[in-house]
Amino acid sequence: MLTDIEVANLVTKTIQGVIGTSPTILHEPKFVGNEWNYLKECLDTGFVSSVGKFVDRFEYELASYTKSKYAIAVVNGTAALHIALSLSGVKPGDEVLIPSLSFVATANAVTYCGAIPHFVESETVHLGIDAHKIREYLKSIAEIKSGQLVNRLSGRVIRAVVPMHTFGHPVQLEELLKLAHDFNLVLVEDAAESLGSFYHGKHTGTFGLFGTLSFNGNKTITTGGGGAILTQDEALAKHAKHITTTAKIPHSWDYVHDEIGYNYRMPNINAALGCAQLESLPSFLESKRILFHKYKDAFQSIDSVSIMEEPKNCKSNYWLQTLRLGDELKTARDSLLKNTNDNGVMTRPCWRLLHTLEPFKNSPKMEMNVAESLEQTLINIPSSSFLSSLIV
Template sequence: MNALYPPSSFIDKVIAAIRTVIGSAPAVLHEPAFAGNEWLYLKECLDSTFVSSVGKFVDRFEADLAAFTGARHAIAVVNGTAALHIALMLAGVKRGDEVLIPALTFVATANAVSYCGATPHFVDSEERTFGVDAQKLRDYLDRCTEQRAGFCINRSTGRVIRALVPMHTFGHPAAIDGIMAVARDFNIALLEDAAESLGSYYHGRHTGTFGLMGTISFNGNKTITTGGGGAILTDDAELARHARHLTTTAKLPHAWEYRHDEIGYNYRMPNINAALGCAQLEQLPAILAAKQVLYERYQTAFASVSGVRLMKAPEHCQSNYWLQTLLLDTKYVDQRDILLQSTNGAGIMTRPAWVLMHELMPFRECPRMDLAGAELLVPRLINIPSSSGLI
């Protein structure tokens, strides 16, 4: 125990439960697993000299990713934030619009909205999934918006609410049926932030494939990694074509000339990153299986620890269990920071949920609904070591 704090039987029990699963060695929160063809594919990429945005591994990675998720098209880009930025643009989000996003999300979701010159409009989350609370959002939009010429208008600001971006928190699928219904009924484009949920399914369908587009991240701490990287998923062939064009500096195809027909972005995934991704995708089923086993072992370990529960996949869903998450009972909220200090001091990397978006300096003046659900959740959430290699 950390000497700064008095002994606590609750904290002792939580640490003991974690140690039961991970052993006595120090453990980070999440690290990648390189146990397949990574070195082989990287060497092949280096030997070819095609290490940037042209090369066979980019095409292969996109095809393999589309096949795995069931999306008709996958467009590989440099990171998940870039993927969401382009998806928002292609959905018609522009300067002066508003975009509904959960207050309980990583800052990249809000940043991508801001890149478009639009304003994040923060919505609440539910305890069952940690995702957008669809019923509460519907009630809010009924009260606070109106329809004009087929657009959803925020009565308070007069701005168009152009898109809704639910996020599948820590890999757990949000209640997407209800969220889709809200988007449809209020004439709002639905884009999924599936950055954390590769390998997660809602009623048998992969996350990121329900909306107009979905976006994924392959950062070093995700379920699989390309180092840095992301992707846009869509079933729309024209959106896919335009996404590839925009993310390749909007260059018109030509053997030697450099002509660009609109403002583009240097966002395409480099071939060397895609080579790593191809090897990682080959291992994804085994990684997901290991993370399921890790969840089951944690579930057993915490079954006898009162005051805390381990987050499980919502009903009719399959979660990738990207980050295993503890939810403290409300009576132990005052123990969260002590628990974070004690676990990290003991060599067990843990972390709290993100600071809610409306509490961050750049977004304090953004519109928001009542966020009581998210505000009650955040002080109770702790992520614990979740690497597939712990199995």
């Protein structure tokens, strides 16, 4: 049986055997296309803010790629989720079911609506929320009254469920859609990490009433900062675009705003970067898939260490390559993280479970034995698309 330090050394050397020994960070952007040309056009024309052709083009090309009827570009993924939840009918005092195993933005967006995050369990194959356990849980704590799901323990309406596609791996969408239907829940997908991921041949973010994307600097493609709202509903798309543009009614000179709006529109200069990045997306995805297979081969010889693979009938973008430690190696996690980072290989643990964070300690939650185990056994390793070019 190897010691924790020996496991850490072995993992570090295995990663370096795949990508080399030069210092690496977790996920870097790659600019190999028309980024300079499109950014220069913005500067030359002066269209750098929220007005300009690249915003419309980026929205059109996003919708075309994802096969969503509509895409609305905004300043970041959190803003996208905030607006999606708000337009889904989430009201102050409502509860929203979200995974505790997620980035904090998922919970923050719920609170922006004045609602309460209700944390639920995850499962090990997709790393997303466990539809089967949630079904049994809701049967035990909630009931439908006047067409609304009401939490018997709190008296509050449970309005929506927000599956998040962890590290780009699609969740159990078929089961979750059935769950949402049976319990009168609105389904809003947090697809911030899954541009380029497909469930049964259909792009993530296009199953629920809304889906949301992120284009932060560490995502598969980046606009610097940015996000998008996806929907199939024309009226909701128009409303989303309206309120993310300060709810200003078009007029040649007057300032008329007909409801509370948000200054959430993506600037043209960011959209220009996004248009160039979308052109390179297929090659990015292929490179990340090559990297996955190289990692998979390299780690096959190490007991109790495996790399997360796309679930059956799914196609993952492999945004962040993720190691899963066997339960017997839980104690080795921190040694592994320290050893890799000390040797120039940036690794990161999974997020701390959201229900353990100070702002959410009093939020409702179900038992989360699986999520707690995943928190202690998932480690992200270098995943940049250009790393596959270092593989011989």
